[in-house]
Amino acid sequence: MREILKLENVWVGNQEVKILRDINFEVKEREILSIVGESGCGKSLTLRTIIKLLPKNLKLLEGKIYFEEKDITEFQDMEKIRGKKIGMIFQEPSSYLNPLFTIGNQIEEAIKNGKDRKNKKDRVFKILEEMGLSKNVYYQYPHQLSGGMQQRAMIAMAIINNPYLLLADEPTTALDITTAFGIVNLLKNLVNIHNMSIIFVTHDISLASFISDKIIVMYAGIIVEKGNAELIYNNPFHPYTKKLINCLPEKYQKGERIKVIDGEVPTYKNLPKGCPFNPRCEYKIEICEKKLPEEIALENRDVRCFKYGKIMES
Amino acid sequence: MKIVLKRLKKRNKISYISFCIIIFLYSVAFFADFIAPYPYNKQFREYPLCPPTRIHFFDHNKNFHLRPFVYEIKLVNPALNQYEVIKNKIYPVYFFVKGEKRKILGIFTSERYLFGTKQGKIFLFGTDIHGRDIFSRILYGARISLSIGVIGVSISFVLGFLIGGISGYFGGKIDNLLMRLVEIFMMFPSFYLMLALRAVFPLNLSSFQIYILIVVILSLIGWAGLARIIRGMVLSIKEEEYVLAAKALGLSTFKIIFRHIIPNTSSYTITAITLSIPGYILGESALSLLGLGIQEPYPSWGNMLSVSVGNLRILSTAPWMLIPGFFIFLTIICFNFLGDGLRDVLDPKNW
Ligand SMILES: Nc1ncnc2c1ncn2[C@@H]1O[C@H](COP(=O)(O)OP(=O)(O)OP(=O)(O)O)[C@@H](O)[C@H]1O
Ligand code: SF4
Ligand SMILES: [Mg+2]
Numbered sequence: 001m002r003e004i005l006k007l008e009n010v011w012v013g014n015q016e017v018k019i020l021r022d023i024n025f026e027v028k029e030r031e032i033l034s035i036v037g038e039s040g041c042g043k044s045l046t047l048r049t050i051i052k053l054l055p056k057n058l059k060l061l062e063g064k065i066y067f068e069e070k071d072i073t074e075f076q077d078m079e080k081i082r083g084k085k086i087g088m089i090f091q092e093p094s095s096y097l098n099p100l101f102t103i104g105n106q107i108e109e110a111i112k113n114g115k116d117r118k119n120k121k122d123r124v125f126k127i128l129e130e131m132g133l134s135k136n137v138y139y140q141y142p143h144q145l146s147g148g149m150q151q152r153a154m155i156a157m158a159i160i161n162n163p164y165l166l167l168a169d170e171p172t173t174a175l176d177i178t179t180a181f182g183i184v185n186l187l188k189n190l191v192n193i194h195n196m197s198i199i200f201v202t203h204d205i206s207l208a209s210f211i212s213d214k215i216i217v218m219y220a221g222i223i224v225e226k227g228n229a230e231l232i233y234n235n236p237f238h239p240y241t242k243k244l245i246n247c248l249p250e251k252y253q254k255g256e257r258i259k260v261i262d263g264e265v266p267t268y269k270n271l272p273k274g275c276p277f278n279p280r281c282e283y284k285i286e287i288c289e290k291k292l293p294e295e296i297a298l299e300n301r302d303v304r305c306f307k308y309g310k311i312m313e314s
Numbered sequence: 315m316k317i318v319l320k321r322l323k324k325r326n327k328i329s330y331i332s333f334c335i336i337i338f339l340y341s342v343a344f345f346a347d348f349i350a351p352y353p354y355n356k357q358f359r360e361y362p363l364c365p366p367t368r369i370h371f372f373d374h375n376k377n378f379h380l381r382p383f384v385y386e387i388k389l390v391n392p393a394l395n396q397y398e399v400i401k402n403k404i405y406p407v408y409f410f411v412k413g414e415k416r417k418i419l420g421i422f423t424s425e426r427y428l429f430g431t432k433q434g435k436i437f438l439f440g441t442d443i444h445g446r447d448i449f450s451r452i453l454y455g456a457r458i459s460l461s462i463g464v465i466g467v468s469i470s471f472v473l474g475f476l477i478g479g480i481s482g483y484f485g486g487k488i489d490n491l492l493m494r495l496v497e498i499f500m501m502f503p504s505f506y507l508m509l510a511l512r513a514v515f516p517l518n519l520s521s522f523q524i525y526i527l528i529v530v531i532l533s534l535i536g537w538a539g540l541a542r543i544i545r546g547m548v549l550s551i552k553e554e555e556y557v558l559a560a561k562a563l564g565l566s567t568f569k570i571i572f573r574h575i576i577p578n579t580s581s582y583t584i585t586a587i588t589l590s591i592p593g594y595i596l597g598e599s600a601l602s603l604l605g606l607g608i609q610e611p612y613p614s615w616g617n618m619l620s621v622s623v624g625n626l627r628i629l630s631t632a633p634w635m636l637i638p639g640f641f642i643f644l645t646i647i648c649f650n651f652l653g654d655g656l657r658d659v660l661d662p663k664n665w
Binding site: 157 | 559564566
């Protein structure tokens with residue numbers, strides 16, 4: 001399978017703080033990759049690095065980004081890629097749609113090729129239908145739609161040019177469970193119908209394992225574990241992933257007390273030295289407070305933890 | 315547009331009425347040539363400071379006339395401007411009456427006017443010292459006073475948009491430089507700035523030149539505040555999520571500015587325009603009041619008022635000379651009400 005996207009040793013931040021550190025992963029054709037992690041771990045920032053829309057005060061400090069096997073790290077003409085080859089959808093559809101224009105108008109605006117108005121309109125109707133929306137939606141304003149419909153409209157806008165890669169930043173977080181599942185199924189179908197790859201960001205690891213082929217678990221700006229979705233979900237290796245999965249509500253019997261991960265997520269200004277998870281880790285060893293562990297390639301996954309380095313060595 | 319008016323009508327009666335009055339005033343100004351019974355510079359030497367003519371339906375014998383009429387009037391005491399009504403001379407008022415030939419809108423000539431008398435005079439708002447019909451002069455003056463607001467605001471607006479927009483979108487050094495410029499303009503009290511700017515130019519300009527000059531001066535004063543506000547709006551809208559989404563869709567900077575940023579300032583800017591028009595009307599009046607504005611014999615509401623305000627005797631004996639002031643007041647208050655209503659109605663959150 002062809003590699004659509006590859007990040008190599010990516011660091012993002014500024015002089016004061018480094019937020020993303022040593023990010024490495026790749027997305028293959030027709031693959032769904034989920035990025036999981038707590039709030040603030042850098043999921044959205046990773047997506048914005050890919051599409052090169054970082055906040056003004058942050059920049060790519062180091063590393064390379066490849067899209068369709070071409071190096072786009074220094075590529076200037078991102079307008080040619082955004083919307084056309086990479087689409088993006090967001091968590092809060094209501095605030096990401098322009099309140100002043102109708103849905104039809106906004107989707108049409110997103111169409112990159114084709115001048116003919118009639119033809120454009122037909123394309124919009126077609127995509128609305130594919131998204132499970134009625135033709136009426138074309139003439140409606142964002143505030144007249146429900147959250148789920150708005151998200152579908154956003155997806156329509158993002159995929160109208162048939163991009164190779166869709167970046168979905170928590171597209172279901174703001175929705176209720178049933179609506180969310182509707183959207184998730186829709187996204188899954190896109191992979192088959194449009195030959196698309198998807199990066200799906202969520203903080204819900206069980207949803208991630210349900211939708212995706214591969215999972216990346218992030219913590220405080222680094223990837224702690226990545227690999228096959230099912231394997232990670234059923235048998236997590238990294239201490240953080242373990243806790244994340246143990247905290248899931250569905251793992252509990254009725255009446256049992258819910259466990260939470262002790263301690264707090266560190267802030268980027270004063271990250272603990274060494275492994276950022278060490279203050280909350282019960283497997284901590286001496287070296288954890290001194291050095292940031294490397295990514296260790298195990299049989300079916302990569303883990304960034306000294307615990308596994310030991311195993312390898314011994 | 316239609317929707318906005320509908321909402322305005324439903325939610326805010328006063329501003330809807332104000333809107334209607336404004337439309338009425340502007341159309342009257344537009345058709346001044348046709349509505350005014352006399353030309354603005356026509357002097358009736360035998361009728362100086364004549365009080366408003368009364369229109370009657372009953373004559374002194376209590377007979378009813380279907381067609382309204384006016385009496386003949388005569389100046390009896392030139393020193394005190396006392397007039398006497400001559401009760402046996404009755405002149406009926408006709409619609410589409412024939413009068414002197416005049417150009418309408420500068421294009422075609424006509425000799426029929428909306429209303430008038432075949433003989434005798436009809437001065438609805440009285441006359442001024444030179445015996446010119448104030449009603450007609452107010453109609454013609456409306457053209458100047460009302461258009462100055464609209465043209466002035468358009469110029470300020472283009473300037474404000476351009477400079478505020480560039481400042482806000484690009485930021486950095488450009489922003490710094492432009493905002494300092496804005497501050498220079500905002501530093502001076504606008505009235506003195508207006509006088510200073512006017513003083514730069516000679517006094518003996520033609521009326522048209524003065525008109526242009528006033529518009530330019532007023533908009534030079536007005537743009538700075540506007541630019542500042544638009545900059546602020548662009549700064550905040552630029553960070554809005556739908557702008558990020560538009561960027562993620564790969565839209566060009568041009569499209570982002572003109573489709574996503576500027577339209578989203580519109581609810582504010584339309585309101586701001588409406589609320590700033592009165593400033594221009596007042597500015598013109600103030601300049602005219604000081605004799606620096608539109609020059610006689612061309613009427614503007616400001617210079618018509620200036621004759622009477624300085625003269626106590628006129629104020630006490632001929633209060634109708636203050637009618638232009640009433641129109642200034644009416645226009646300003648209507649624009650203010652309309653602006654308030656629009657602010658309410660145009661906010662997408664209130665839909
Ligand atoms: N413009 C910025 N300047 C400095 N730090 C920033 C900036 N934007 C984000 N950050 C930092 O980067 C961290 C990661 O942000 P990001 O939005 O990627 O988190 P996330 O994983 O998407 O979280 P969430 O689940 O809440 O969306 C945040 O904790 C924040 O402190
Ligand atoms: S590196 Fe050390 S502190 Fe970090 S997760 Fe592994 S064992 Fe825990
Ligand atoms: Mg996020």
